[in-house]
Amino acid sequence: MKSLLLNSLLSICCMTPPYLISGSKARAEDWGCQVILCLSNPGGPTQYGECGPPIQKLWRELAKGHSFPTCSGVGFHSSRPGFEPYYCKAGYRLAGEDGVRGRQATCVSTSPQPVSDALCSNDGDFGTRNDSVLSPHWQRQDGRRQCMGYPIARPNVRSQPHYVDVTIDGAATQRVWY
Template sequence: MKNWLIALLVVGAAASAHASDYGCKVLLCLANPASNGGPQGVAECVAPIDQLYHDLDKGRPFPTCDLADGNDGGSYARQVYDPYDPCPPPLQPATRGAYVVQGRRNVGSGGSGRGGTGGNEWVGSGGYTLSGQPQVSELQSGQSGGGVGPQACVGKPVGTYTVGSYDDSVTINVFEQVLWQPAQNPRAIDVFINNVWQQRVRW
């Protein structure tokens, strides 16, 4: 990837000075995987990416690249405002504000039940064996604990159970797989190659 990127940058630099050269360089640099150092992992990318971040910070439009037009199935970049990265397939984001936990149904269990809120009731309630304690996905300000909490990327649902009293109860959603990802700087750029999402770059 690094050699390919350098070669394309050299070709771009040797081409005639076109208005979209800057945009094409930016797109190529943004496409450099994080495993290879990310957008500024190649020396030739440092200056154009610095310029991009400066321009975006000043409210200037995202540069275009005539050689990579997203309208005809090409490659492009798109600004987004999202504190979370996309969930890795096949996982999907849990419902915001839902209590989520990873677990499995115990053999012979009906899959639902009501437990108390004290002691170890959080773990194993309702006929499930749980991995860790339930958490709220995307905990928002105003909820218990405040702030913006991690997002749960969840797999296949296993079932639910309830804890607490009837007039103050909480439903726990159990999934066979849960991946928690922290909230990050929401200013980001999604990079698409051949009209397929590749990665999200934060700036």
């Protein structure tokens, strides 16, 4: 029954290579093959209930430092597990900063934004020190002088900070968070 449900899942996932359905090379009963089938689902690895148990087992095993499972007959590669606890909203990049509490993560705007004129001095040097803007400077904007800088924001904290990069059958690599 479990194999039938996973094969049904496969027929829904139009991006799944046909050899995963055939059973001649990879078997849906194998835990490693179940993981690969579920990870190849464009709707996400746990979109279907049948994928919950094998994917949850994967997260537990990776969290213990075990390697990614294998599936014979499938062109599959995974990276070593990684850890990335922070991320930034669109238009910002993650950067490290030395602060009073040591090295800290911060998000810095990828393009200059208008900021308070108080941050720029009249002679072109840096004005008032501000921990919320990097590199304040005067710049011509729409024919007038505007104080511009790179705003800093707090990074967001991931609920699932661990990841592996997975490539299935030479397709684009996808990052799987757990």
